[in-house]
Ligand SMILES: Nc1ncnc2c1ncn2[C@@H]1O[C@H](COP(=O)(O)OP(=O)(O)OP(=O)(O)O)[C@@H](O)[C@H]1O
């Protein structure tokens with residue numbers, strides 16, 4: 001049983017939460033076969049409410065990226081089911097996937113052979129139903145939304161800074177206006193200032209677009225800047241979930257080491273988001 005520290009979940013008359021967008025319903029994930037089989041998730045349960053920023057933390061190799069891939073519908077758990085808006089994620093058609101959710105991948109690669117505009121426009125262009133000028137305009141609007149200028153549109157990924165690459169990847173994830181955004185280590189590789197600026201941008205788009213966000217991060221500043229709630233993955237399941245300040249009071253060796261080590265206590269200090 002995992003423990004939920006947040007007592008404010010809305011429950012309907014049938015006892016089910018009414019505002020759940022992502023329902024990870026008691027999943028197990030096993031890789032390999034026979035003697036080499038190993039399990040990553042066992043009876044893992046997690047509900048993400050519409051409009052919140054849910055942050056998943058856990059040690060390296062605990063299955064955070066695998067969980068995001070299940071939510072995306074790219075992979076299917078060995079048991080249990082992930083539902084998006086009540087529909088099994090693996091059963092959703094691949095077509096139109098980018099209109100349902102955007103994803104910022106952990107190693108956030110852009111298509112290196114495409115310029116910025118073509119990267120951002122990719123999913124829209126795949127629809128093959130809009131005139132090129134409309135696709136270009138939509139991509140430029142998204143570039144502006146993430147703080148880039150139209151003149152950046154023709155640059156190649158190799159000519160961009162780390163922060164700009166993250167912004168282009170975010171614009172690409174948002175091109176189809178999906179209601180759900182998945183972020184795998186969104187600030188990894190950025191310096192503290194770049195990281196603060198990207199957090200500020202994520203907060204802006206979250207509010208402006210009314211997004212639901214599921215984020216994986218190991219960065220405590222990012223976690224505290226963005227999270228509505230935090231879910232801690234350990235022992236192959238979510239051991240505790242709730243608002244950050246409550247989760248850190250849960251007694252578990254990973255939580256003590258992650259949140260209450262020297263690094264964790266430093267991140268608890270109020271740190272204003274950097275202004276340009
Ligand atoms: N397709 C696959 N086949 C076999 N094993 C896999 C596959 N995908 C992931 N794994 C294994 O599942 C485990 C969890 O991987 P995952 O990438 O989800 O970890 P993570 O929590 O995201 O780690 P990190 O914090 O380092 O990114 C790892 O042991 C990984 O090697």
Ligand SMILES: [Mg+2]
Pocket residue numbers: 064065066106184
């Ligand atoms: Mg990962």
